[in-house]
Amino acid sequence: MKFGEMPYQRIDFDAAKKELASIMEAFQAAGTAEEQLNVHRRYYKLMGHIKTQATLAEIRHSIDTSDPFYEKEKNYYDQEMPAFLNQEVQYKKLLYHSPYRRELEAVIGGPALKNIELAAKAVSEEVVPLMQQENALVTEYQKLLASAKIDWEGQTLNLSMMTPYLNHENRDIRRKAASKVNTFYQGIEEQLDTLYDKLVKNRTEQARKLGFETYTELGYCRMNRNSYGREDIENFRKQIKKDWVPFAEKMWENRRKRLGLAKLYHMDEGLSFPEGSPKPSGTPEEILKSGQEMYEELSPETKEFFDFMMERDLFDVFSRPHKQVGGYMTYLPDYQAPFIFANFNGTAGDVDVVTHECGHAFQGYISGKDPIMEHSDITMETAETHSMSMEFFTNPWMEHFFGDRAADFLKSQLEDAVVFIPYGSMVDEFQHIVYDHPEMTPAQRKEEWKKLEHQYKPHLTYEEESPFYAEGGFWQRQHHIYSYPFYYIDYVIAQTDAFQYKIWMQKDYKAAWESYLSFCQASASDFFTRMLKDAGLDSPFEPGTIRQIAAGLEEIYDRM
Template sequence: MKFKDMPYERVDIEAAKKELASIMEAFQAAKSADEQLEVHRRYYALSGRMQTQMTIASIRHSIDTSDEFYEAEKTYYDQETPAFEHLAVQYRKLLYASPYREEIEKVIGGPAIRNIELASKSVSEEIIPLMQEENALVTEYEKLLASAAIDWDGDTLNLSTIIPYLNHKDRDVRRRAAKKVNTFYESVEAQLDDLYDRLVKNRTQQAKKLGFETYTELGYCRMQRNSYWREDVERFRAQVKKEWVPFAEEMWENRRKRLGLDVMYHMDEGVSFPQGSPKPTGTPEEILKSGQEMYEELSPETKEFFDFMMDGELFDVFSRPHKQVGGYMTYLPDYHAPFIFANFNGTAGDVDVVTHECGHAFQGYLSGKDPVMEHADITMETAETHSMSMEFFTNPWMEKFFGDRASDFLKSQLEDAVVFIPYGSMVDEFQHIVYDHPQMTPAQRKEAWKKLEAEYKPHMKYEDESSFYQGGGFWQRQHHIYSFPFYYIDYVIAQTDAFQYKIWMQKDYRAAWESYLGFCQASASDFFTNTVKAAGLDSPFEEGTIGKIAQGLREIYNKM
């Protein structure tokens, strides 16, 4: 079925709660592991049905944030789903307490049991009003950014469609675009400060009511950190500061010289070559067609997947007014269908949609064949390993997208991935500081960000007119900080896995691909740390891993 033809019906949350209560009753009455697993499949059906309808509504809202019908549906779910989520946690507690848990665990996996423990610590009836308020604040933030209407020579651009001008080869164009974006952020700075302040206080209050000292601990539970914890992440970031920041600074210096600049400002960072960063040579439609050809050649599994996506019109990637910024992959369980949302803007980022987001979608398509729902409940660093690795596995086909500038793209792709590691680590440390000190004022948060910039991006300079950024406000455009607290380090951890595949595929592409395919198929049947090792990769948390990867990438980069 094509996405546009998928029927939508609002989920009756009260009816769903009654159905779940019935399932809980039947689960407790079951007399064996087999009987309980049979009841558990009823939960799968209910959960899948709800998720499908809620996801359809969410997608259609993000496609057009001005659509009043789907805005009302989003508001309804923001208000009503926390109560259902609370009941779902009670159901999973029954599963955890089952006298047949050991037999059940053999079917659904150890991570699923650990996730129940984490989930049971993360919600209670007492905090439902706070969760509802948090949902509403996040929606308000996302709508605020989507409201950007930037005048550009008579056209109205949003924060996605202005990106080509921010990364334009002409520095004067970049400067002008940066001023326009800066003006928008300054116009909403007070609202951004207020929204984040309320989010920090709300989340801290939730944590206190659940018995946590700070929201940091609750945030880790909600991110399902089921195989590593804060201390591991702190050791990881320490390696980044010691081993990776100097490597990233080499990349920035190479770029500055290549651009012929005396001083590289922030507005220059998105440009990799004097003639401008490589851009796709085809139309948006041609990019998708080239993607289909690429995945047909890559493997039988990727051909089947991409044909399914195209036949079902499961992409919405063209930019339009009132469309939510950014991109994502989501999943429609009842149709076993991934869905990709993005905003094509004529930059190399359009190709990232066909590589990065398709990495997510490919794994989702594979896991949809697994009858155990819990195996699809992957943690985010696992999910981002799928997507970031796919960016590298598709490297041999980049001529389809960039023509004679494919080699330029590959060089800038590697540089961008390398310099991302310090930035992503900085975002994570910033959130630890904020939630460890929830009493900080907006001004103090911005001072903390400026201090971290000096540690993680020592080359960073802003021109005088960039007062919003100069004042430490850059983090406010990073929507993960508002919408998905503690998510961002998952990208960084995953990038180290993807780099290992990059190094591996230079030596033996097919062996690296078979490992990656197995990693995707494993999904959440085992813990992330175990799955990484089983795939033949080094754990990102082990001392020495970061330095080893940096050395391997230097060798590849020096041959480009």
């Protein structure tokens, strides 16, 4: 079935709650582990259908945020889902405390039981109204950014559509674009400050009602940090500051020299070569077609996956007015179908959709065949390892997209991935500071951001046309900080895993791919740190790992 033909019907949560109550009653009455597993399969069917319909509403709202029907549906799930999820936790507690727990764990896996423990700490009836309010605030933020109408040479563009001009090879155009985007953010600065202040206070109140001292602890539970904790993350960031920032600064300095600039300003960071950053040739349709050819050659598994996506119209990648900014991959359980949402804008980011987002979707397609639903509940650093690694595994096919500038693309790809690590770590440390000190004012938060910029990006200088950024506001365009607290470090952790595959595939591509495929198939059947070891990768939390990866990449980079 094609995506446009998938029927949508609003979930009746009163009926869903009755069905879940019936499942709970049957589960408690079951006299054997096998009987409980049979009841548990009823739970899979119920949750799969709810997730499918809620996701259809979410996707269609993302595609057109001005559509009143799906805006109403999105708001409906924002309101109703928290209470239902609270009841779901009550069911999972029965699973957790089952007299047949050992037999159940042998089927659904240890991480599933640990996640139930974390989920039980993270929700209660008392915080449901606050969770509903939090959802509404996040939706308001997303709509605020999607409302951007920037006048550009007689056209009205959104933020995604401005990207090619922000990274244009002509510096005057970059400066003009930066100024216009800055003007947009300055115009909504007060709204951004107010929204984030409300979110911080809301999340802090949730945490305290649930018995936590700060939201940071609750955030870790909600991110399913089931195999590492705050101390591991803090030590990881220390390694980044000590062993990675100097490596990243080397990249920035090389880029400055290559561009022939006396000083590298923020508006220059997105440009990798004086003649312009490599751009894919061909129309969006041709890029997808090239992607199909690439995955056909990569492996039988990737061919089957991409053909499935194309045949069922499971991509929405064309930029349009009123479309939500950014991109994501999501999953429709009833159809065992991944879905990719993005905004093509004529930059290398379009190819990232065909590599990064397809890395997510490929793993989703594989894990969707697993009858154990819990095995699909991957933690985010695992999910991002799938996607970021796929970016490197597809390197041999970049001529399909960039022609004679493929080598330039590969160099800029590696540079961009390396310099992302300090930025992503900075986002994470900023959030720890904010939620440890929820009483901070908007101005104080911006001061903290500026301090972190000096530590993680010491080369950084903002142009005069961007006072919003220069005054410490850049973080407010990073939607994860508003929408998905504590998610961003998962990208950083995953990037270190992907770098290990990058180094490995230079020596033995086939062995690296086999490891990656096995890692994707493992899904969430085991804990992240253990799956890394089984795949032949080093844990990024171990002392010395970051230094070792940087050394391996520097050898590759110096040969480019």
